[in-house]
Amino acid sequence: MPRVAVLGSTGSVGTQALEVIRRHRDRYEVVALAAGRNVELLAAQAAEFGVDPTRARSCLDDPDALAALAADPDVDVVLNAVVGFAGLPATLGALEAGKRLGLANKESLIAAGPVVRAARTRGGGEIVPVDSEHSALYQALRAGSRPEVSRLWLTASGGPFRGRTRSELEHVAVEDALKHPTWDMGAKITIDSSTLMNKGLEVIEAHELFDVDFDHVDVVVHPQSVIHGMVEFSDGAVIAQLSMPDMRLPIGLALGAPDRLDEAFGAIDWATLGSLTFEAPDREAFPALDLAYRAGRAGGGAPAALSAANEVAVAAFLDRRIPWLAIADVLADALEVQTGNVRDVADVLAVDRAARERARRVVARIEESPVGEQLGTRSPAA
DSSP: OOOEETTTTHHHHHHHHHHHHHTTTTTTTEEEEEEESSSSHHHHHHHHTOGGGGGEEEETOOHHHHHHHHHTOOSSSEEEEGGGGHHHHHHHHHHHHTTTTEOOOOOHHHHHHHHHHHHHHOOOOEEEEEHHHHHHHHHHHGGGOOOEEEEEEEEEOTTTTTTTTTTTTTTTOOOHHTTTOOOOOOHHHHHHHHTHHHHHHHHHHHHHHHOOOGGGGEEEEOTOOEEEEEEEEEOOOOOOOEESTTTTHHHHHHTTTTSOOSSSSSSTTTTOOOOOOOOOOOOTTTTTTHHHHHHHOOOOHHHHHHHHHHHHHHHHHTTTTTTTTHHHHHHHHHHHSSOOOOHHHHHHHHHHHHHHHHHHHHHHHHHHHHHHHHHHHHHEEE
8 A cells, every 4th residue: 555645735736635545545545744834734634644743744844854754764655735946855855765756846847857857867766747737648648659759738728817918917906816717726826827827837847747848848728628638649649638627636646657546536528518629828918838938948947947936926916016917027037047057956946046036126126116006006806
């Protein structure tokens, strides 16, 4: 029976992971939990799953403790659902210890791609993606050999602002951006979906996970969120993974891949499904997507700078300090950070610090501008 550590256990993905395990106690044993500030829920989870208190830690701001839990010899599978760059120690700890890593923390792979690749090589760990899109690609890639792969397709719901022009997005409120049409997610990733930054980060993640050049990773908007990813092969065949939006499906697969659970999450009722539609993303209204491609192609520390600046910008927007459109402005400025090569964790941390500091300065300038002053007088529902 695989012994599982759920890191970020009180968040959206973490709680859904524990729900999957709760329904399949004959297949998995939870032996470690990590969370942030929600210590009451963490304690309740530990009691329910019989986790030793020394392995149920409120330690997401303690890199050494997080890495130690991920590398614990009594852990077989690590589900990394920590939000943001803070998840990097868990990613590295699990891979260097040769664990299976169910990765829901895309930022650690994006910011530290070369370092993560080296850790995986050294320790022999395995990454199974938890993001629904990368799980779909992981599954579809079984249909052929790597030389036969022509293109990867990531689908995007389009978020809450699909179809709006740039001018129509000038005064959107935080509440508007948090109303995702198909997925129930945490605040940060929901805002990323509204800007299409989430999809841009997923492009970089797909490149890192599957070693496919950026010219062969594409994005298409698919509002129904039924097709989660597609692989196009050299003969023109396209293999897609379809299911109704339900994160428990990719979570369940990541815990036991390549084996599947015997319970259907996200099963489709084909008689009532209706039509599936597709459209190109609006790159003028949502410039974050192209900024992510730019960072990915630049390589080195550019993805780390972009990811760090995005965390700062999204936090500022959620705090109503900058308007939604300014998020992309902060990201574009961050790509001017001189990053060079990323060889180790110290390099990644240096880029992360520089990008965050630069992003904070940009946020401060926006706050002091007429646009920022207007935010202070706008009601939350405006």
